[in-house]
Amino acid sequence: MTVDTRVESGTWRVKAGLAQMLKGGVIMDVVTAEQARIAEDAGAVAVMALERVPSDIRAAGGVARMADPTKIMEIIDAVTIPVMAKCRIGHFVEAQVLEALGVDYVDESEVLTPADENNHVNKNDFKVPFVCGCRDLGEALRRIGEGAAMIRTKGEAGTGNIVEAVRHARQVMSEIRRIQGMGEDELMSTARDLKAPYELVKEVHETGKAPVVNFAAGGIATPADAALMMQLGVDGVFVGSGIFKSQNPGLMAQAVVKATTHFRDPQIIADVSRGLGDAMPGLDVKTMPIEEQLSVRGW
């Protein structure tokens, strides 16, 4: 028998598959090669290459754009774990640049200033996989409809405050349970209400889970925060400012990794939470004016 030895790259299976490999892991924001190595040594499954972590983006104000390619390449060369980088919502040329640089995953991120207030990137056009933020299931399914191979909660980045990530994760999970339990005749009106593609709503109904891997992001600052999100049912966590804005980044990074693996074991979470020093300073989201909230960017 002759075997067809042609290879196909950029298929849905290899794009969504890389996210499967990241499950149970921690993805850390880094701004230098040295931070990337600290993250890798602590057991991070991937790093997000940035010029500034979200709390500094917040403080700096102005327009936040894709990181300098020099910075991204410096980080790619420093580690062997996958490297992600952010493009602005709707900025498909930044995404093309990131793909050309050899970035392993593109985060179309509300942390940067949106380039298009109406349309997100058509992610089906790319070989590189994308992760996108969401506040509810409808938003998640719209992004998956555009080709996102992984989703994450938006949370409220750069605040060190877990409240929004919890809200978004609970919202997604409860909508999944509701759709799973409904009759098939209710799916079309649900798709209309969620503003989500019908086929994806049907898939959620049949499988009882999100169609792609779902991580938590936005406000995770401690090992207990990471374990909380895991117990709420996400597949893994992004930690942005929480590692390198803490007092002991190396220790904090290791502790968050361990708490994520053993998220159901309070004794281990207690042990790893000892002697970490100060977590990053936190911000109250309630008193934050809407124009300063990053999670309302995108739709």
Added chain:
Amino acid sequence: MPRVGILAIQGDFLEHRTVLSGMGVDAPEVRLPRQLDDVDGLIIPGGESTTIAQLIDIYGFRPALKDKAAEGMPIWGTCAGMIVLASRLTDHRPEPLGLMDIVVTRNAFGRQVDSFETDVEIAGLAGLPYRAVFIRAPVVEEIGPGVSVLASLADGRPVAVRQGRLLATAFHPELTDDPRVHRLFVDVVEDAAQRSVKVD
């Protein structure tokens, strides 16, 4: 029916469970070394090899896994699992377990945009070629005398190897709907379990 444990410290362990459950095989998650005593075989899943290797040491799995392999426990590594089972890696990290006499190169095909799927022929599998999914995949560079190659790419590089009761694949059978490689491993575990009963 044997119990096939899945090392559940990071990666796509749930996908392996789903395939095994579909075959009616009990597949408990192994998160601590002592849980190895409750299983007849072990799968080390896909994931990030540096992370899995570090967590193997942090949670004290290294001596336990070496003991179990020496006692004849069947172990199968997929992708990151293959890297962990190797005797040596061509780059400096991570530190593999050294259970199989193979030298492995990590990320042998480039970055994620170069990840791919293709058909391969696997020795011992009847029927159509196997659709193999390679994600930032490793490749076997050298094999020792006790190792047999079960599948290779068109360019001749081995991507599935077996050494006694140890099996390693550079690709991810857990990401396809084709359970034939899982069946092959479950047969190895069943065979090993029967032999150990006879010895006892």
